Each structure stands twice: as structure tokens, then as C-alpha cells.
Amino acid sequence: MFKPDLTRADVTPEGVWLNRRKLIAAMGAGSVVGALGLPATAAADGELEPHTWEQITGYNNFYEFGTGKSDPAENAGAMETTPWTVKIDGLVENPGEFSLLDLVGDIPTEERIYRFRCVEAWSMVIPWNGFELNKLLAKVGVKPEAKFVAFETAVLPDVMPGVRSPILDWPYREGLRLDEAMHPLTIMATGLYDKPIPNQNGAPMRLVVPWKYGFKSIKSIVRISLVEEQPHATWNNMLPREYGFYSNVNPEVDHPRWSQASERVIGTGLFADRIDTLPFNGYADQVASLYDGMDLRENF
Ligand SMILES: Nc1nc2c(c(=O)[nH]1)N[C@H]1C(S)=C(S)[C@@H](COP(=O)(O)O)O[C@H]1N2
């Protein structure tokens, strides 16, 4: 399952990463996307229109700062993110506590415009800046026995009103199977719209796994552990019948309390049409093969 030599080209054409604004600039007026010879998926993804800075940074889930959608924007500014220390432990060649700069400062970032689908059935399109998680994992040296990656968010009671009450079992924790973590679509985001990522979106570094429900994309990471067993994941452990460990976006498997067949696109207004939710949030061509042979109702 561990494929250290897996590259982006193994999974998806380079054109998929092109961002629409750059694409339009490169084409000049009057051209069509087809003229670049891009595959259909690239053209489709090139049409993703990102949400605005205000939408992306004003409507958030970050329970450490409160459960309301505007609480994170109001409260997260108090979190100090420089310096920031990340602990790397478990089945790695180079464990330790690293300053974020030492850990990832030399990894170049790129823009990734991804669909983002919350398990609560709303969605946005977000232009992240970041790098593939597999690049960080290559630096820390994954031992062959490792099968999962576990992540933890900071717990800062002085600035996080949420962690002073037991709404969740702090620290917020998440995990991925190693092949999911190594997949080229899985990124660590450190920026948004070519600016440093705002605290409410998970500064200074958060996970983004675009084919999974948003709660997998853990924010403000302070610990990354390579482990052999499926790790503790906050929502999965608290309500296992409602939130699976995999939590791949799947319009055919409803949440016990609501449908996952469609989603409300943020900003389109109360009465705007919902759009159909896509299997794996539209990334099935790239990631469905990770789950070959698995029953996705059972492993939801
Ligand atoms: N540490 C932490 N990470 C978290 C959350 C959280 O409450 N705490 N919420 C998750 C949920 S439910 C979603 S939908 C996304 C929201 O990311 P955004 O606010 O950048 O859109 O963050 C995820 N990561």
C-alpha cells in the first residue's frame, strides 16, 4: 500500500491543477479551453469558480473557537502562530519537535482550487496554497510498518474558548490511511488566495483532503504520528454511527439525520438551487481506486 514513488502523474493529468484565472490569462481572449488540448476533466475543473475571501474566511467550522459559523472569524485572531512547533513521532526515521519553518519551509507551495464539502451538506470552492502531504512524509521518512497517519490540533485554552468546555474530546484528532495520505490530491494548506492562511481556516498549517467530508481536514496541526493501527478520530469516535473513519463524500450514503445527495452552495442564497453532490466530491477518477474491493456503505 505504501507507494513512495507515487507521483501526481500516476493519478491525474497535470492540466487538472491549472487554475482558471491563470488559464484564461494564458489563453488570451477568444480562445477556448479545448484549444489547449486539455482533457475534459481539466476543462471542467478549470471552471471551478472560487468563493470569495469573505465567504471562505467568514463561515467556518473550528469548534476550538466556538460552534457558530462566525465564531472562528471573531475569536481565532488571538492565536499566536509564529513560532509554531510540530511534533513528528511514531514510525518515522526522523522523529522530533520541529519549528514549522524547519519542517516545511523548503517545500515549494502551489495553488490548488478544490471543491470543499462539509458533512453538514454545504459546500464552497477554495483556492488553497500548499504542498502535497507526501512531500512532508518523504522528509520525515516513513517506516515500512506504518499504515496510518494521525494528526492533532493545538489545544490553547487561553485563546480557544471552545476547549474550555467538553463539546469535543480535545485535542481535535484525525487520521488517514497511509495511501490516502500519500495521494497527490492530499495537501497541507498554508495559504489561501496567495496569502498566509487565516487563523480561522487553520493557520499556520492544516490538512485538506478534497474527496472527504470537511471534518477530516484538520486545522492548526501540532502533531503528526505514523502508526500501525487505525487512529482515533474525534467525530468518528464520538458518534461512530454518524461519522465514519473514511468519510468519503458519497451521495448514496445519507447521514442518519439528513440526506447527502445534494448540497447547498454557500453564497447562492436561501432559495437557490442545491447542487447534486458528486461521488468522492468530484474526484472519483483520481481516488476511487484507493477503495477497490471495499464496501463503501460499510466503510462510510
Ligand atoms: N481542529 C479542527 N479542525 C477542523 C474543525 C474543527 O472544529 N477543529 N472543523 C472541521 C470541519 S467540520 C470543517 S467543515 C472544516 C472547515 O474548514 P473551513 O472553516 O476552512 O472551511 O474544518 C474541519 N477541521
Ligand SMILES: [Mo]
Ligand atoms: Mo464540516
